[in-house]
Amino acid sequence: MPKLYWEDFKPGAVAIFGPRLVTREEIVAFAAEFDPQPMHLDEAAASATLLGGLAASGWHSCSLLMRMICDGFVLESASMGAPGVDEVRWLKPLRPGTRIRVRGTVLEARASNSRPEMGLVTHFFEVLDDADAVLTTLRSTFMIRRRTPGARP
Amino acid sequence: MPKLYWEDFKPGAVAIFGPRLVTREEIVAFAAEFDPQPMHLDEAAASATLLGGLAASGWHSCSLLMRMICDGFVLESASMGAPGVDEVRWLKPLRPGTRIRVRGTVLEARASNSRPEMGLVTHFFEVLDDADAVLTTLRSTFMIRRRTPGARP
Numbered sequence: 125m126p127k128l129y130w131e132d133f134k135p136g137a138v139a140i141f142g143p144r145l146v147t148r149e150e151i152v153a154f155a156a157e158f159d160p161q162p163m164h165l166d167e168a169a170a171s172a173t174l175l176g177g178l179a180a181s182g183w184h185s186c187s188l189l190m191r192m193i194c195d196g197f198v199l200e201s202a203s204m205g206a207p208g209v210d211e212v213r214w215l216k217p218l219r220p221g222t223r224i225r226v227r228g229t230v231l232e233a234r235a236s237n238s239r240p241e242m243g244l245v246t247h248f249f250e251v252l253d254d255a256d257a258v259l260t261t262l263r264s265t266f267m268i269r270r271r272t273p274g275a276r277p
Numbered sequence: 278m279p280k281l282y283w284e285d286f287k288p289g290a291v292a293i294f295g296p297r298l299v300t301r302e303e304i305v306a307f308a309a310e311f312d313p314q315p316m317h318l319d320e321a322a323a324s325a326t327l328l329g330g331l332a333a334s335g336w337h338s339c340s341l342l343m344r345m346i347c348d349g350f351v352l353e354s355a356s357m358g359a360p361g362v363d364e365v366r367w368l369k370p371l372r373p374g375t376r377i378r379v380r381g382t383v384l385e386a387r388a389s390n391s392r393p394e395m396g397l398v399t400h401f402f403e404v405l406d407d408a409d410a411v412l413t414t415l416r417s418t419f420m421i422r423r424r425t426p427g428a429r430p
Contacts (some may be wrong), residue, residue, distance in 0.1 A: 158340040160347055165357065174357050175421070182359065183343050187311040187336045194313055204327050205316065206335065208366040214359070265326070 128201035129271035130243030133233045141196030142225040144188065146180065148220035151206060154184040179217030185260040186212060189251050192226045202269035212262040216253075223254050231263070240274035243269050281354035283396030284422035286386045294349030294379040297341065299333065301373035307337040332370030338413040340366060342404050345379045355422035357395060365415040371404070377412070378405050384416070393427035395420050 128140075139168065154162030159181035162169030170178040180188075232246040245268050251260040312334035313320030323331040333341075339362075348365030371377070385399040398421050404413040 143338075158344045161351065161356070161358075162345075164352045181343070182361070183336070187340065189336070190336050191311045198314065203314070206313075206367070208335070208364065210365070211363060212360065213361040214363070249358075250334075 126200060126202035126269070128268075130202070130233065130245060130268040131236075132201075133230050133245040133268065135230050135232055137147065137230045139196065139228050141192045141228065143223050143225045144192060145223050146188065146218060146220065148178070148264050151178065151180045151184065151220055154187070155181050159183055161264060174216045177217070177219065179219055182212070182214040182260070185218050185251055186262065188224065189226050189249055189260065192224075193228060193249065194256070196226065196228070198266075201266075204267040204269060206264055206266050209267075212260070212261045214260055216257055216259045218251070218253075219258050223258075224259070225252050226250065227252055235270070236267070241270055242263075243270050244268070279353060279355035280405050281350060281421075282353070283386065283388075283398060284423040284424050285354075286383050286398040286421065288352065288383050288385055290383045291379050292349065294381065295344045296378045297345060298376045299341065299371060301331070304331065304337065304371075305334045307340070308334050312336055312397070317396065328370045330370070330372065332372055335365070335367040335413070338367065338404055339415065340372050341377065342402055342413065342415070345377075346381060346402065349381070351419075356420075357418055357420040357422060359419050361418075363416040365413070367408075367413055369410055369412045371390055371406075371412050375412075376407050379403065380405055387418050388423070389420070394423055396423050397421070 152165055163173040163175045164181045167178045181266045227250045229248045232247050234244050236242040244265050246265045248263050278338050299357045305318055314340050316326040316328045319336045336355045371420050380403045386395050390394040399418045403411045406412055
């Protein structure tokens with residue numbers, strides 16, 4: 125049974141998920157499969173790019189964020205999925221050997237107009253390194269089952 | 278040497294990339310690593326969800342799109358990377374056994390104000406199935422080197 129329902133997500137709430145150490149091997153493996161640009165595969169080629177050295181694919185950063193929030197709260201919530209994501213920003217490179225965490229801030233929680241059993245929760249997620257530098261951000265809205273269907277918030 | 282520079286991306290141009298057959302095995306493998314929600318891992322659990330059956334993680338769809346556009350044009354372009362992505366929309370589930378393609382439409386191509394050697398190209402990308410149903414969409418801006426730095430467009 126889920127522990128967290130729509131009612132449990134309060135605007136302004138902040139939580140930290142992770143940490144996770146990101147290795148060179150996984151950066152290169154992800155890039156080889158999904159984003160085989162030189163800056164994600166090879167140190168020498170990467171040093172000549174805007175990234176200034178080997179760094180993870182932005183899609184890898186997003187996927188790692190997803191895994192950390194799955195383990196952090198999504199899997200124990202009554203999540204019904206997400207219709208999409210907005211404003212993904214790859215602000216700083218994610219380097220091999222970086223220990224990352226995710227900071228999640230609840231921006232909004234509103235009832236669904238069409239589905240009384242469901243609410244919508246919008247988060248702002250930030251991937252942070254050990255010095256709290258913000259590497260990646262995105263905004264995401266989950267559909268989450270309500271503990272009390274149809275009740276007014 | 279790159280074949281495609283900023284000048285080669287004309288607003289309104291449309292191209293198709295792929296196809297690629299997406300297997301159950303890769304859907305489950307991606308989900309197990311990055312998005313282990315039941316709807317991406319197990320048919321029985323998935324059938325009880327809004328997706329109505331096993332479907333790929335939205336991040337997997339995005340990563341597959343990235344691979345298809347890498348093979349389609351990014352790797353032969355003078356791309357300098359991307360600062361992020363906007364308006365990712367997971368419109369329809371990506372099912373095992375679907376043959377997908379990507380349709381890319383150039384929305385805008387503008388010179389950089391700050392960097393005379395660089396231009397910006399904004400695409401609208403759509404992941405299509407064999408019946409041309411649109412499964413996933415996103416908007417993305419690449420930084421791309423100019424063939425003629427500093428020239429007015």
